[in-house]
Amino acid sequence: MTATTASSEDNEDIRSTMSYSPTPRVGSMHDIDVLQEDEVAIAVMGPTGSGKTTFINTLSGSNLRVGSSLQSCTTTVQVASPFQLDGRWISLIDTPGFDDTSRSDTEILTQIASFLAAAYEHGKKLAGVIYMHRISDVRMGGISTRNFKMFRQLCGESTLRNVVIVTNMWGEVGREVGEAREAELGSDDRFFKPVLDKGAHMLRHNGLTSAQAILHYLIGNHPRALRIQRELVDQGKNISETAAGEELNRELAEQIKRHRQEMAALQEEMKATEAIREKDEETRKELELESRKLQAEMARVQNDSNKLASDYTQQKAELEKRMADVAEAARKETEAAEENHRRQIQELEDRLHHSSVASNSEKEDIQRKLSDLQRQYDEARSQWRPRRGFFGKIGRALDSVFHL
Structure with missing residues (x-):
């Protein structure tokens, strides 16, 4: 199985057909329902320092913390702000590697499993899973092998068609060296060949266009439950x-x-x-x-x-409680904001209705204030409503569980 990457012609086709907006936008109450029901969720996994968070920030316009040293920055599951791609709302999920410098593998598995089980229990599945690998690595050592082994056990065999192995950091190696390593990774049974043979794909990432192409490949997939989700929820297994x-x-x-x-x-x-x-x-x-x-x-x-x-x-029990708290807080916030908006609108409309003796300029001033109020409300709503995405709610609840 050989690796593939989008050619310049493919990229041109992608650019011409892709509607891409890294800035979250929501225009109506209906969009909230669409965001919750039609949210496309993609998890990004891989070793510490493989570029997961940078990849996510590039696509989503988020500011998730990126590491610049040997210390891990992604110490818990994080969900980037939803953004639109091809008219779909996308949520990218950043996960810590099983080589974290501040948390044990047991803690990492507990976090990832809690997140995935909670999503699946609420009927949410992943449209895809990305596994990041540094092409700049001279060899796939013990840490990388262990990370990938855990990744395979989390995903299982039946979801591999929704998996993309993304080779990253091509700018740090010469083309011939990178292509030789890529060929070895895709053809050696010790590395990625077993999953590629069962439907996974290997793509290159070297900038925004390639990142968009990777997502474009995944968002049309039929969402599937990962093995660990089926084991924990459907089969009722102990972790x-x-x-x-x-x-x-x-x-x-x-x-x-x-x-x-x-x-x-x-x-x-x-x-x-x-x-x-x-x-x-x-x-x-x-x-x-x-x-x-x-x-x-x-x-x-x-x-x-x-x-x-x-x-x-x-x-897991704490996460469910926190999710309920987050949902309730979001509901109250929404109701309070909309009640305040309705009150201000009503006050201005009452003034306009009872201004029969007012001058035209005064009436125009009230009309202008009504228009400004609606515009300000729409702009504010476009900033906070996308955060109501279901996976974002789990992410915020998880932050509170682990006190981050």
């Missing part, structure tokens, strides 16, 4: 029993096994050092310090493994 949960527990079990082997070796070394304590006190202290660090790491990994199910249950 530890899902494919992703089992994969994570296997990884945690391997970490514990390695740590135990390292601890055994370290203890043997400490016994040997004990015999020469007086001669090498500094070495003994270093070994004791290393032993404490290793024990703490083992305890952390074991704790992560034990609390996966309980954390998911607790945080």
